[in-house]
Amino acid sequence: MGQKQHTKTPLPTQSSFADAELVRACRAGDVEAWRSLYDRYAPLVHRFTSALGVPVDEREDAAQDIFIAVYRSLRHFRGEAQLSTWIYRIAARHAIRLGRRRRTREAMRLMMLTEKPAILIDPSERSTQVATLDRMLAKLPPKKRTVLVLFEIEGLSAKEISDVVGCPENTVWSRLHHARSEMVKAARRMVP
Amino acid sequence: MKWLEEPKNEAERLLREGLDQAAERTGDEITHRRVWAKVSETLEAPQPRFSGRLVFAGAAVLLVAAGLIAYPHVRRLSQERAVLSGVAPKGTTNPAMPLLPKNVPGPAAGTNADAEQQTALIEAERKPGHVVSTQKGEHARVALGGGAVAELAENSAITWDKQQRPSIEKGSARLSVPHQQPGWRFSVTAGPYVVTVVGTKFDVRVVNHSVGVEVTEGVVEVWRGSHSTRLVAGDSWHGPLYPEEGQSIPASAAPAERPQALPAPAPKTTLPPSRGLPEAQAALQAGDTNKAVEILLRAAQGSGPAAENAAYELARITRYNLNRPRQAVALWDKYRTRFPAGLLRTETDLSIVETLSQLGDVGAALAEADAFLARHPASERRLDVQKLAERLRAAQAASDSR
Numbered sequence: 096m097g098q099k100q101h102t103k104t105p106l107p108t109q110s111s112f113a114d115a116e117l118v119r120a121c122r123a124g125d126v127e128a129w130r131s132l133y134d135r136y137a138p139l140v141h142r143f144t145s146a147l148g149v150p151v152d153e154r155e156d157a158a159q160d161i162f163i164a165v166y167r168s169l170r171h172f173r174g175e176a177q178l179s180t181w182i183y184r185i186a187a188r189h190a191i192r193l194g195r196r197r198r199t200r201e202a203m204r205l206m207m208l209t210e211k212p213a214i215l216i217d218p219s220e221r222s223t224q225v226a227t228l229d230r231m232l233a234k235l236p237p238k239k240r241t242v243l244v245l246f247e248i249e250g251l252s253a254k255e256i257s258d259v260v261g262c263p264e265n266t267v268w269s270r271l272h273h274a275r276s277e278m279v280k281a282a283r284r285m286v287p
Numbered sequence: 288m289k290w291l292e293e294p295k296n297e298a299e300r301l302l303r304e305g306l307d308q309a310a311e312r313t314g315d316e317i318t319h320r321r322v323w324a325k326v327s328e329t330l331e332a333p334q335p336r337f338s339g340r341l342v343f344a345g346a347a348v349l350l351v352a353a354g355l356i357a358y359p360h361v362r363r364l365s366q367e368r369a370v371l372s373g374v375a376p377k378g379t380t381n382p383a384m385p386l387l388p389k390n391v392p393g394p395a396a397g398t399n400a401d402a403e404q405q406t407a408l409i410e411a412e413r414k415p416g417h418v419v420s421t422q423k424g425e426h427a428r429v430a431l432g433g434g435a436v437a438e439l440a441e442n443s444a445i446t447w448d449k450q451q452r453p454s455i456e457k458g459s460a461r462l463s464v465p466h467q468q469p470g471w472r473f474s475v476t477a478g479p480y481v482v483t484v485v486g487t488k489f490d491v492r493v494v495n496h497s498v499g500v501e502v503t504e505g506v507v508e509v510w511r512g513s514h515s516t517r518l519v520a521g522d523s524w525h526g527p528l529y530p531e532e533g534q535s536i537p538a539s540a541a542p543a544e545r546p547q548a549l550p551a552p553a554p555k556t557t558l559p560p561s562r563g564l565p566e567a568q569a570a571l572q573a574g575d576t577n578k579a580v581e582i583l584l585r586a587a588q589g590s591g592p593a594a595e596n597a598a599y600e601l602a603r604i605t606r607y608n609l610n611r612p613r614q615a616v617a618l619w620d621k622y623r624t625r626f627p628a629g630l631l632r633t634e635t636d637l638s639i640v641e642t643l644s645q646l647g648d649v650g651a652a653l654a655e656a657d658a659f660l661a662r663h664p665a666s667e668r669r670l671d672v673q674k675l676a677e678r679l680r681a682a683q684a685a686s687d688s689r
Binding site for chain 1: 290296297298299301302304305306308309310312313314318319321322323325326327329330449450474481483510
């Protein structure tokens with residue numbers, strides 16, 4: 096089955112051994128190792144949070160909060176999962192929390208009848224296709240969206256996604272199936 | 288096979304292309320540097336918490352262990368010194384330490400190139416505490432792993448720390464480091480400083496209570512704690528071997544431009560450095576721009592990444608919140624003077640180019656754009672700045688012809 100053969104890893108050049116060494120050095124307080132960890136995972140965090148709907152003007156703060164959370168809780172990382180999986184988990188929780196806050200703010204704005212703030216567009220993301228994709232992704236419920244993004248954009252396997260989101264593999268496949276169907280329907284509505 | 292790799296209609300094609308392009312959305316280098324500058328403020332080395340009894344017991348155990356460990360090291364050290372002198376120790380052979388020719392040329396016996404060719408490469412044991420040293424008139428080439436090589440001058444010593452990083456203990460060493468894999472950095476320590484590189488040639492000296500770094504090729508960063516300074520080819524840097532508590536890391540100095548003086552102690556700020564930026568951001572969100580400026584002004588007087596961020600943010604707020612572009616350019620320029628190799632240097636240079644261009648100051652913007660291209664040849668924004676420079680040049684030519 097085509098789906099099951101989807102085994103692209105998020106960072107193919109880095110082995111778990113290299114991550115283990117990095118984690119050990121970071122735990123020992125080596126700032127340079129933290130810089131290496133940041134350099135290695137900053138692009139991943141940016142891509143993942145962008146796909147989970149964190150707006151342009153909140154992405155820097157989101158990345159900062161995620162790496163500070165990684166820094167504060169690295170001593171609890173037991174090395175049972177890959178470091179990337181663990182970072183995805185932290186980033187997903189943070190992005191979903193930010194989404195919840197945004198929805199609350201929006202509800203407050205509607206109640207107060209204040210003017211809608213201008214939507215900022217990242218100049219490096221001028222692609223129409225990405226903008227359209229973001230609009231379609233925004234219509235998916237957070238759980239389905241996370242699974243779809245992890246599988247289709249981040250290239251994680253169903254097993255890895257089940258580790259990130261904390262649900263059985265069958266649930267991952269089910270959410271992915273529904274998310275794909277909804278995305279295709281949304282795409283058809285946009286392109287008659 | 289990827290989902291929708293063979294799209295049946297326009298909608299599916301659009302969806303597949305969107306997913307593929309979203310996978311390339313990894314952010315630009317400047318955003319990453321700006322976030323790192325903020326994250327690095329939070330980093331602190333974890334402090335182990337031990338009770339008094341544990342410390343006493345640990346010290347006793349360490350004392351015994353040190354005696355047991357030290358003996359073979361002292362023995363090996365004496366063997367290495369004998370090897371470097373061209374005399375094999377009695378009854379011992381060490382295949383990892385090849386014997387040098389008996390006529391190893393010192394500085395007086397031949398040129399450096401001759402010495403380099405004739406000195407065998409030592410594959411030293413890269414274990415914590417292991418030392419390779421040279422005496423008067425001796426030189427040594429030591430393999431540091433990953434293709435990196437250190438050429439030890441006379442009266443120098445190199446060892447390895449707990450993280451198995453090479454550490455220059457005394458004297459002088461020239462290091463050649465091949466280009467590292469993406470995400471990996473090579474580092475060497477000297478006193479309290481960590482010098483990190485991606486691929487380059489540079490000298491490290493530990494002489495007379497001072498640490499010096501001189502870069503021949505590429506770019507290196509010198510770190511102490513969470514403070515750093517960046518050096519490019521031609522730059523040199525000196526710092527005290529035993530810096531005072533709270534003293535900031537000295538900035539780099541191009542040899543021809545500035546004397547290599549030891550730094551003056553950094554001015555102390557009354558505001559905790561790591562709290563300046565969040566407080567200013569909170570004030571801005573509350574709409575109190577004046578309070579944010581006041582906080583940033585105080586934070587910018589300190590040292591380290593917090594002061595650097597505050598100095599940059601101050602200019603940004605002046606530009607975008609107070610709408611005073613000329614004053615913002617002056618503040619960014621001040622940032623460059625204070626932090627010539629700062630983490631936000633690229634962002635600052637770019638902000639100045641953009642602001643001057645928006646002001647219509649074609650000559651100044653063009654000079655800044657050219658300086659940006661010369662200083663940041665590998666920047667992701669190079670193409671944007673190149674295009675802007677072309678437009679500015681065209682505008683200048685049109686204005687000259689009128």
